[in-house]
Amino acid sequence: MKREGLVRIPSGCAIASVISTEGNRMSGETIINAMVPMHERSNGLGGGFAAYGIYPEYKDFYALHMFFDDRSARKSCEVFLKENFEIIKSEHIPTLKLSTITDEPVIWRYFVSPLRAGLRELQIDEREFIVRKVIHINSRQPGAYVFSCGKNMGIFKAVGFPEDVGHFYRLEEYEAYSWTAHGRYPTNTPGWWGGAHPFGILDYSVVHNGEISSYDANRRFIEMFGYKCTLKTDTEVIAYIMDYLLRVQGLTLKESADIVAAPFWSTIENMSDRREAELKTFLRTAFSQLLITGPFSVILGFNGGLMALNDRLKLRSMVVGEREDRVYIASEEAAIRAMDPLAENIWAPGGGEPVIVKLKKGA
Amino acid sequence: MKINFILPEFEVIRDRDSCVSCRICERECSNGVHSFNEKKKIMTADQAKCVDCQRCVALCPTSALKIVKADCSFPSNGNWSEASIKEIYKQAETGGILLSSMGSPSCLPVYWDKILINASQVTNPSIDPLREPMETRVFLGKKPDKLKRDSDGKLKCELSPQLSLSMPVMFSAMSFGSISYNAHKALASASCELGIMYNTGEGGLHKDFYEYGKNTIVQVASGRFGVHEAYLEAGAAIEIKIGQGAKPGIGGHLPAKKISSEVSQTRMIPEGTEAISPAPHHDIYSIEDLRQLVFALKEATNYNKPVIVKVAAVHNIGAIASGIARSGADIIAIDGFRGGTGAAPTRIRDNVGIPVELALAAVDQRLRDEGIRHKVSIIAGGSIRNSSDVIKALALGADACYIGTAALIALGCHLCGNCQSGKCNWGIATQQPELVERLEPEWGKKRLVNLMNAWKNEIMEMMGGMGINSIEALIGNRQMLRGVGMTSKELEILGIAHAGE
Numbered sequence: 079m080k081r082e083g084l085v086r087i088p089s090g091c092a093i094a095s096v097i098s099t100e101g102n103r104m105s106g107e108t109i110i111n112a113m114v115p116m117h118e119r120s121n122g123l124g125g126g127f128a129a130y131g132i133y134p135e136y137k138d139f140y141a142l143h144m145f146f147d148d149r150s151a152r153k154s155c156e157v158f159l160k161e162n163f164e165i166i167k168s169e170h171i172p173t174l175k176l177s178t179i180t181d182e183p184v185i186w187r188y189f190v191s192p193l194r195a196g197l198r199e200l201q202i203d204e205r206e207f208i209v210r211k212v213i214h215i216n217s218r219q220p221g222a223y224v225f226s227c228g229k230n231m232g233i234f235k236a237v238g239f240p241e242d243v244g245h246f247y248r249l250e251e252y253e254a255y256s257w258t259a260h261g262r263y264p265t266n267t268p269g270w271w272g273g274a275h276p277f278g279i280l281d282y283s284v285v286h287n288g289e290i291s292s293y294d295a296n297r298r299f300i301e302m303f304g305y306k307c308t309l310k311t312d313t314e315v316i317a318y319i320m321d322y323l324l325r326v327q328g329l330t331l332k333e334s335a336d337i338v339a340a341p342f343w344s345t346i347e348n349m350s351d352r353r354e355a356e357l358k359t360f361l362r363t364a365f366s367q368l369l370i371t372g373p374f375s376v377i378l379g380f381n382g383g384l385m386a387l388n389d390r391l392k393l394r395s396m397v398v399g400e401r402e403d404r405v406y407i408a409s410e411e412a413a414i415r416a417m418d419p420l421a422e423n424i425w426a427p428g429g430g431e432p433v434i435v436k437l438k439k440g441a
Numbered sequence: 442m443k444i445n446f447i448l449p450e451f452e453v454i455r456d457r458d459s460c461v462s463c464r465i466c467e468r469e470c471s472n473g474v475h476s477f478n479e480k481k482k483i484m485t486a487d488q489a490k491c492v493d494c495q496r497c498v499a500l501c502p503t504s505a506l507k508i509v510k511a512d513c514s515f516p517s518n519g520n521w522s523e524a525s526i527k528e529i530y531k532q533a534e535t536g537g538i539l540l541s542s543m544g545s546p547s548c549l550p551v552y553w554d555k556i557l558i559n560a561s562q563v564t565n566p567s568i569d570p571l572r573e574p575m576e577t578r579v580f581l582g583k584k585p586d587k588l589k590r591d592s593d594g595k596l597k598c599e600l601s602p603q604l605s606l607s608m609p610v611m612f613s614a615m616s617f618g619s620i621s622y623n624a625h626k627a628l629a630s631a632s633c634e635l636g637i638m639y640n641t642g643e644g645g646l647h648k649d650f651y652e653y654g655k656n657t658i659v660q661v662a663s664g665r666f667g668v669h670e671a672y673l674e675a676g677a678a679i680e681i682k683i684g685q686g687a688k689p690g691i692g693g694h695l696p697a698k699k700i701s702s703e704v705s706q707t708r709m710i711p712e713g714t715e716a717i718s719p720a721p722h723h724d725i726y727s728i729e730d731l732r733q734l735v736f737a738l739k740e741a742t743n744y745n746k747p748v749i750v751k752v753a754a755v756h757n758i759g760a761i762a763s764g765i766a767r768s769g770a771d772i773i774a775i776d777g778f779r780g781g782t783g784a785a786p787t788r789i790r791d792n793v794g795i796p797v798e799l800a801l802a803a804v805d806q807r808l809r810d811e812g813i814r815h816k817v818s819i820i821a822g823g824s825i826r827n828s829s830d831v832i833k834a835l836a837l838g839a840d841a842c843y844i845g846t847a848a849l850i851a852l853g854c855h856l857c858g859n860c861q862s863g864k865c866n867w868g869i870a871t872q873q874p875e876l877v878e879r880l881e882p883e884w885g886k887k888r889l890v891n892l893m894n895a896w897k898n899e900i901m902e903m904m905g906g907m908g909i910n911s912i913e914a915l916i917g918n919r920q921m922l923r924g925v926g927m928t929s930k931e932l933e934i935l936g937i938a939h940a941g942e
Contacts, residue, residue, distance in 0.1 A: 086920070289565040291907055292914030294921065302812040327588050333596065340911075342574050360598035363580045364588070366913035367815070372565050373908075391573060391910065393566060 082273035086310040087264045091275070091287035092119035092240070093396075094408035095258040095377045096417055097384055101437050102403060103131055106249025108417050109257035113240040115412040116261060119287075122178075124262030124274035125243035126235025128283035128379045129254035133230050139166050139189040140208055143226035143233055145271050146184040151221025158219060162211050163190035171234075171247065178242040183271055187232070205280055205325060210304065212279065217306045223272045228281030231381060235260075235274035243274075255437065258379045260285040276379070277313040280325070283379040284317040287409055288394045291372030299367035312374065319368050320378055331378075331385050331434050333357075337365045339390050339430035377407055383436035392429035399424040405435045446530035451493045452511040453486035459505035460484055466497035466506060471864040471876055494857040496866035528787070539787035542860035542870070544687060544779040544824050544846055547791050551779075552798035552931070553830045557940055559921040560906040568910050570901040576911040577608040577897060577904075581678075581818040581840055582747045582771045601771060602747045604678050606841060607636030608897045609912060610831055612889075613776075613822050613843030614660050614682065614751070616644025618695050618704045618716065619783035619860065621877040624852060624869045627885025629653040634886065635893050640843070641667075643682060643693065643718060645707040651675050658749065661738065663692055664718035666708040670741065678772070679738050680749040681731070683722070686780030686823035689753030689794045692718040694784065699863050701872040732768040739769070747771035749820070754778060754800030755793075759807030766808060766817040773819055774843060775800050780823020781846040783870055784861035797823050798837065802935045805838025805917060814838075814917075828899035837935065838917045851892045852885045 094112040098104065109127060113120075133141055142159075146152040159165060166189040173185065192207045200207065212224045226233035231254075234247040240261040244250075260275040276283040290296070290312045297307045297315050303326065305318040316338075323334040340362040349355040362369070373393030378385045386407045388396050399406045399414040399421035406414040406421055414421050427433050453474060462484055467475040472490045475497060477483075491508060498506045515523050528539055561567040568575070582603035589597045612628045625647065628639040633656045640658040645667015650657070659676035661668050673679055684690065695704075695716040705712040725731050735748050750765045751774035752758070758775065765773050777797020782790065801821045808814040821834045822843030831842050850856070853867040860870035868880030900912075909915050923940040924932050932939055 289908075291561070291565060291909045291921075292918060295914050295916055295918040298809055298917045298919070299815070302809050302814060328590075329588070329596075343576055343578055344574065356598050357596060360596070360600060363600060363603065364584050366580065366584070367916065369911055369913050371909045371911055371914040391568070 082270050082311070083309045086293070087273065091263055091285075092116035092261040092409045092413070093259065093285040093287050093375060093377055094406075094413045094417075095256070095285070095379070095384055095386070096404060096406050097256040097435050098403045099405065099435065099438050100403040101131070101255045101439060103253035103255050104257070106244055106252050106254070106257065109259045110241050110244035110249060111416045112408060112413040113244070113259050113261055115416050116408070116410055117239065117241070119263060119409060120239055120261030121263045122239050123237055123264050124235070124260075125238055125240030126233060126260050126274045126276050126285075127240075127244060127247070127249060128226075128231065128233045128258045128276045128278065128285070129249070129252055130231045130256040130281075130379060130381060132232055132252045132254045133189070136166065136189045137230040139191050140227055140229055141232050142188040142190055142212075142224050143171065144186045144188070145223045145225060146186065147221035149184060151219075152184055152186060155215065155219050155222035158215065159188065159190065162196050163188075163192055165190050172251075173246050174248055176242055176246050179236055179238045179246045182236070208280060209321065213304065213306050216308050225272060226278050226283075228278060228283070229381065231281050231283070231379070233276050233278045233283055235276065236271050237274060256379060256384055258283060258285045258377050258384065273309055273311065275311070275313045277309070277311065277317045279317050279321045281379075281381040282317055282321050282324070284313050284320065284376060285379075286313045286316055286374055286376045287396075288312065288374035288389065289372055290316075290370050290374055292370050295367055296370060316370070316374075316376060319370075323365070323368070324380075332432060333361060335385070335387055335430070335432035336361050337368050338370045339387055339432075340369050341430060342390065375409065382440055383434065385435075386427065386433040388427060388429050388431070390430040392426075395426070397424055397426050398433055407433065446534070447527055448513050449488040449491065449511050451488060451491045451508050453488050453491055454507045454509060455484060455486065456505045457483070459503040461503055461505075463502060465500055465502065469496050469500050469866060471866050471871075471873070492857040492859045492862075493855070494859070494866050495855045540784055540861050541787040541790050541858055542782060542784050543856055543858045544781045545791045546858075550796065552796055552927075552935065553826070553833055555925050555927055556798075556833050556935070556937065557923050557925060558829065558832055558836075558903060558907070559923070561908040565908045567908055568905040570898075570905045573905075573910060575901040575905060577900060579606050579609045579841055579912055579916075580604065581606065581820070583817065584815040586816070602745055604638065604747055604772070605636075606638065608893065608900065609835060609839075609841040610825075610893060610896060611637050611658070611820070611841060611843055612639035612848050613780075613845040614640040614642035614658075614680065615783075615845055615849075616642030616660075616666075616695070617647050617707055618644040618699055618872070620849075620870055621865075621868055621872060621880060622647065622703060623877050623880040623882045623885065624849075625650060626882035627852060627880070627889060628848065629657065630882065631886045631889035631893070632656040634890050637893070638677060640680060641676070643667075644695075644704070645709065646672050646675055647703065647707045661734075662718055663720070663722045664716065666710065666716060666718070669709070673738065673742050673746075676746065678747045678749055679742065680751055680774065681722075681734060681738070681770075682751045683725070683731075684751070684753030684755070684776065685782065686753045686776030686778050686794055686797065687782035688785040688789050689755050689778075690720060691786070691789060692720040694718070696861070696863065699872045704872060728764040728768060731765065735769040749774050751776060753780075754795045754797050754823070756795065758795070758800045759803045762804040763807055763811055763813070766813050770817060773804070773817055775804060775819065775821055776843070777821070777823035781849070782860075797821050798833075799931075799934050801834060801839055802837045806936055828896040829903065831896065831900060832903050832915070833922060835912065835915045836918050836921045837937075838919075840916055847892070848889060851888045852880060
């Protein structure tokens with residue numbers, strides 16, 4: 079059977095997240111608990127988490143989380159890493175042996191900084207450098223896969239049920255101000271860890287529930303700008319779209335949401351604010367190929383906050399709740415209740431209506 | 442004694458019991474097939490003149506007529522077809538180039554028919570267009586590379602001129618001259634009602650049709666017929682015609698007998714002269730010359746209108762399109778080898794050029810490989826026959842489609858393929874007043890509007906089935922297509938997987 083990426087595998091899913099707007103850090107236990115009542119939304123073929131604020135001691139370095147097929151793949155990839163980066167620290171990501179998580183690859187993390195000479199030669203900034211090198215590794219380095227590459231954040235994922243994956247990575251021992259989680263229900267047996275979610279590029283991480291019908295239109299557009307969709311998953315293409323709109327085009331979260339979940343033309347025509355209508359028409363026309371159709375509920379994590387977004391017709395469930403400094407978002411209210419039985423103001427955002435939560439004091 | 446090598450192609454069968462000798466068939470046939478035998482008091486037919494346009498059949502009040510293919514046949518031969526033999530007889534007799542009209546009828550593959558469309562099952566929902574919004578609006582034109590903000594940080598909403606269409610189908614170029622005033626009026630008024638575009642072709646714009654300007658694409662071709670400042674200003678977009686799918690590499694020839702007074706005024710040429718468009722534009726011998734014409738037209742219209750460059754689908758079309766995209770054009774129109782024509786040399790029509798499906802896929806991929814697909818829109822034409830062809834073209838990478846033949850069929854054309862004679866019994870490809878008046882513009886408009894609305898509904902049904910509720914998410918979405926019965930090379934060029942994969 080072909081490995082994921084050589085073939086496209088649609089999935090149903092469960093997503094959840096929690097963020098402290100005060101920046102208070104919490105252990106991974108909370109978010110693992112959120113996934114337990116949504117067990118039925120996954121089928122044991124993929125689970126994962128993204129955590130923000132977990133590496134304060136290395137916050138100035140990019141944390142590369144990597145899967146290697148074997149030791150030799152790691153050795154040959156390290157040659158490439160050393161040619162491009164100063165490696166501050168290189169270590170095994172600590173894991174717990176569990177009977178429910180098997181066939182693990184070599185799981186490694188590096189804290190790195192791009193070599194200045196490389197930046198000068200390519201005439202690009204640091205973040206663009208990271209994107210290019212990560213895409214190079216994921217498409218050209220056999221047996222090596224970078225699954226997380228942001229600063230002071232990390233993605234942890236595996237084939238298994240999400241709650242098992244959380245324990246496997248010992249997430250109870252990490253402290254983050256923002257967590258997102260994903261449980262996967264693929265329609266096929268992928269059996270490869272890289273195919274699990276979240277998918278990340280720089281500090282952007284995406285968890286997503288749905289199957290987008292615009293996939294190939296989006297993929298073929300975004301690949302014009304240096305991205306390579308090696309996994310053929312919705313989550314991957316959505317992450318690249320968000321990186322392109324936010325980082326490369328410098329759009330705001332709201333503007334980006336108006337592109338990927340653009341208002342209907344009829345809605346735009348009925349807007350009383352002409353400037354607003356002009357802006358929405360402009361964004362929708364300029365990036366028509368980045369409109370995402372079909373069902374999705376997405377949580378985009380980034381340093382300093384997160385954004386939740388549903389497709390325009392709201393074809394997937396997603397609810398938001400809050401209490402004190404915490405905001406909770408999940409596919410089901412049960413997941414929010416599992417994190418905080420007293421959560422209040424539970425509401426379901428409308429289709430195409432972004433929910434943006436940011437740290438009060440910034441990232 | 443004259444030897445008649447060319448046997449009549451069609452047989453006129455008249456049911457004597459039903460025929461009431463009303464002589465309608467006689468009046469309706471511009472080819473002079475039917476006549477009344479005063480002596481015998483019966484209708485007779487000169488079958489050799491029949492072109493099988495079906496006009497008499499459609500108008501016979503007692504349904505007494507039928508036209509069938511004559512079964513008088515040459516000895517059967519797997520190599521020498523009847524058509525090949527007849528063509529030799531014709532050329533041996535006249536010494537001339539064979540002429541044909543409408544698109545190539547040859548048996549080469551129609552790739553549309555080997556492509557199948559996807560639908561949602563279980564993992565995502567299909568969408569019911571009767572209950573949910575289903576958007577078919579498209580904008581053709583350049584999309585920006587990099588956004589700009591003003592000093593307050595507000596986004597600058599600056600876009601190159603765009604062509605807004607209510608659905609991704611337009612009527613393609615057919616000149617006034619090759620088709621009639623009434624046919625043009627029907628196309629123009631239907632476009633207005635539909636919110637789409639029609640195209641003047643290389644015949645200029647009749648003074649009566651300026652009112653349809655915002656739904657008009659004005660064409661500038663190698664003969665420059667009818668091109669002047671007001672003409673360029675009148676349209677919503679300007680199309681430079683480099684080539685046509687039915688006859689790549691050659692120009693056009695509107696015979697003198699079709700140059701009526703109105704046609705002569707519109708084209709700005711003397712009445713009754715031959716209107717000959719040169720094979721190339723004599724100011725475009727290379728790609729840098731094209732750039733000059735593109736910008737000359739933009740300059741002349743104050744950069745307010747998108748410029749389309751139309752080319753025939755030929756070998757190496759990917760590189761040609763890339764050159765056009767870099768020449769400043771906003772839109773590229775690709776015309777496949779099955780595209781229609783009012784007249785073309787038969788050999789060229791049936792042997793030069795390539796299928797639009799392959800050309801379109803190659804162009805779309807090439808522009809993406811070069812990272813410039815967003816800088817130019819793509820229109821595919823020649824030949825789009827129905828709404829599923831439109832869906833397939835869009836998924837392969839077209840932003841919109843041109844239809845010519847399909848629109849004429851809606852107006853009554855029966856594809857007899859004798860446009861060059863100027864004796865079209867349906868009032869379409871003719872300038873003879875008594876024939877033109879047979880096509881009532883209001884009736885024609887209604888039929889065109891019906892056709893497009895029917896296609897639009899079908900497009901929305903199929904989009905909904907795929908779980909797509911806005912047409913832009915279909916454009917270039919090749920995952921929605923699968924091929925059947927194709928070689929891996931064909932699938933590779935189309936960029937689609939085989940059914941079952």
